[in-house]
Each structure stands twice: as structure tokens, then as C-alpha cells.
Amino acid sequence: MAPNLRQTRVRRSVHAFSLIELLVVILLVGVIAAIVLPALAKSRQKAMAAESLANSRAIGAAFKQYANDHDGALVPVNPVGKNAKANWAQELDQYDQANHRPAAAAAAGIGYNRRLSQVRRLDAIAQPARTVAFGDTGQIVNPEERNPDRWREEPSAKPQVARLFETPASNEWKTSRNRMVNRHLGRANVVFADGSAARMPVSRVGFQFEAGHARALWDSQ
Numbered sequence: 001m002a003p004n005l006r007q008t009r010v011r012r013s014v015h016a017f018s019l020i021e022l023l024v025v026i027l028l029v030g031v032i033a034a035i036v037l038p039a040l041a042k043s044r045q046k047a048m049a050a051e052s053l054a055n056s057r058a059i060g061a062a063f064k065q066y067a068n069d070h071d072g073a074l075v076p077v078n079p080v081g082k083n084a085k086a087n088w089a090q091e092l093d094q095y096d097q098a099n100h101r102p103a104a105a106a107a108a109g110i111g112y113n114r115r116l117s118q119v120r121r122l123d124a125i126a127q128p129a130r131t132v133a134f135g136d137t138g139q140i141v142n143p144e145e146r147n148p149d150r151w152r153e154e155p156s157a158k159p160q161v162a163r164l165f166e167t168p169a170s171n172e173w174k175t176s177r178n179r180m181v182n183r184h185l186g187r188a189n190v191v192f193a194d195g196s197a198a199r200m201p202v203s204r205v206g207f208q209f210e211a212g213h214a215r216a217l218w219d220s221q
Contacts (some may be wrong), residue, residue: 049184049199052109052136056189056197059110059134062095064195067122069095077117077164088112111137111165111178115211115218116193125220128193132205132217135180136188137165143177148202153181167218169211180205193220 066075075088089110113133116125125131138153145151154177166176180202182188187199206216213219 046185049187049189052184053189053197053199056110056134056191059092060191060195060197062092063133063191063193065095066092072122074116074120074122076120077112077114109136109138109163109183110134110189110191111163111180113167113218114164114170114172115167115220117164119220122193125193129196130217131193131220132190133193134191135165135202135205136183136190137163137178138181138183139177140179140181141177143174143179146208148180148205148207149182149186151179151181151202153183167211168207168209168216169219180207 063075067073075091077088079086079088079091111134113131113135116131116133119125122128139157140151141154142150142152163178165180166173166178170176172178180188180190182202184199186201188202188205189197189199190205191197205218206213207218209216211219212221
């Protein structure tokens with residue numbers, strides 16, 4: 001029996017139409033994924049930034065409480081004494097009251113301003129609300145870069161607890177790679193000497209300025 005040409009054409013049309021539909025669906029899925037996935041990634045980054053800012057606030061509160069309990073003395077970089085802890089982060093643990101989050105755990109990837117290790121007392125800081133005490137810190141790969149917002153963190157380096165960040169006033173400024181970094185959507189979380197916390201570009205901290213400059217927020221003067 002001869003094949004029905006009309007039925008054959010219909011079948012081919014149906015098969016061809018189904019293939020086109022499949023390609024359209026694949027294309028639509030790709031377009032949706034291209035739109036949704038970056039949005040999800042950005043939302044996740046925002047959530048991480050918010051959590052990090054909460055950690056910074058916890059450190060700020062502990063830092064201020066420590067000074068209150070020690071007659072205005074700042075927590076030392078490396079505590080000494082019979083009951084001293086291993087580092088500033090562990091020393092602040094007992095003062096952290098935010099969600100019972102240990103300051104040492106919250107301090108992973110956070111650096112203490114080396115400049116303040118030479119100050120020792122809170123009342124020696126001229127403007128605590130404009131002096132950065134802590135901030136997102138890591139090892140950078142381009143310490144010769146003059147624009148702080150272009151400092152790139154070493155991707156393979158793990159966040160360390162109780163790190164220090166260098167300043168233009170320190171002897172290690174030109175040799176050390178420990179710097180503040182824009183870790184969260186082009187911003188760094190910082191803690192001021194008055195215990196408050198904020199998010200800002202590293203360039204706002206003023207590492208491109210020398211000590212004594214009005215825009216050098218890393219300087220205690």
C-alpha cells in the first residue's frame with residue numbers, strides 16, 4: 001500500500017515543530033538563568049556583607065567595653081601577663097555580648113590597626129568616631145598599587161584571626177602585604193575607636209594620605 005503523503009508531511013511538521021519548541025525552551029531557560037543567577041549571587045553577597053557588619057559591631061562593642069573596664073586602656077595587640085590571652089581577639093572574647101558570638105570567631109579576616117598598638121589609651125585618640133580601629137583585612141597581591149580600592153586580596157589565602165593591617169606610618173608598610181581590602185561588594189566593614197561600625201570603600205580610610213592628614217582615618221591624630 002502506497003504511503004499517505006499527506007500524513008507523512010504532517011508527521012514531519014509535528015517533529016520539526018517539537019524540535020523548535022525544545023530549542024525555544026532551552027533558550028528561555030538560558031536567558032532566565034542569566035538573569036536570576038547573578039541576582040541570587042548578589043543577594044548572597046549582600047547577606048554575607050550584613051553578617052560581617054554584625055560581626056564588626058560585636059567587635060566594636062567588645063573593644064569599647066574592654067577600654068571601659070581597663071581605665072581607658074586599649075586592648076593590646078599581643079596581651080601579656082599571667083592571665084593574658086594569645087591575641088587581641090581572644091582577649092575581647094569575654095566582652096562580646098552580641099548573640100553570644102565569640103569575638104575571636106567574629107574576627108576571622110578582620111585586622112587591628114597597627115597604628116593603635118602605639119597609642120595604648122582611648123583618650124589619646126583625638127577623634128575616636130573618625131579613627132578606624134578594625135577593618136576587613138587580608139594579604140594583597142599588589143602592595144605597590146597606590147589606589148587602596150584596587151588592592152586585590154590573595155584568593156588562596158585563608159582568613160586569619162587577630163591579624164593587623166599596616167598603615168603608612170608603620171615600618172612594615174612597604175614590605176608587608178597585610179592591608180585592608182574591599183571584601184564586600186566593593187566595600188570594607190570597619191570599626192571605629194568609639195565602637196561604631198560602618199561599610200565604606202578602603203580609599204575612604206585614607207591610606208593614600210600621610211599621618212596628620214584630615215582624611216587619614218587610620219591615624220589617631
